[in-house]
Amino acid sequence: MTGRKGDMPSSVSGKDMSLFDHFAEAASEFASKAWFFALCVLLILVWAPSIIFIGKVDTWQLIINTATTIVTFLMVALLQNSQTRANEAVQHKLNAIADGLADLMEAQSEDKEQLVQDMVELRDAVGLEHREGTR
Template identity: 85%
Template sequence: MTGRREDMPSSVSGKDMSPFDRFAEAASSFASKAWFFALCVLLILLWAPSILIFRDIDTWQLIINTATTIITFLLVALLQNSQTRANEAVQHKLNAIADGLADLMEAHSEDKSRLAQDMIELRDAVGLEHREGTRG
């Protein structure tokens, strides 16, 4: 296989992750649990009767609107980070599969010109000849 070890799919996550990436991964894992949804529902259930304390409908609505906007804004940023890294991992895996397949095709193409042409098309389609990895 022509792929270098550092370009392998396993290098997309793990110890090479920045502190922010690790935090985003933990937040994504936290937010994807059923009990996080239950916590959000509990927040709404606690907020709803607070109308009796505030009496002013604008203040009451401002509290939930502000809280949900801040939470949503932060979670979108964190989840986007996790999604981007997941997409990179999938791309690395696909590149490794295509690279391995192209190497296999090349090894068996000496006597089969059609297979050699297919290998060239695969390498061109995936960009195996010109890429140095999907990481910038």
């Protein structure tokens, strides 16, 4: 198998994460809750009647447009970070499965030339030969 002993491929987070990665994961967790969505809706409901106090429509629109643009920009960056790490974890899982399957195929390949060929194709397809030493 690839990876270190005890290294779980399902891990999206871990000790190797940077401070930004930890922050992005926490922000992603925070923003994915139903109550956060409800808070955003409440913000719009509070903003909508604020035209009475602000008076000018242009200023009123500028406030919400600026706020939503900034929040959207920051959230996209944070969520992209979390998604990238999740994709890497999924790829690691798939590689671990392919590696295990290739090892099983190798163990069962006595006198089965087609199985040997399939194992070589599997290893080539996922690049396992580059991660493993000679056996």
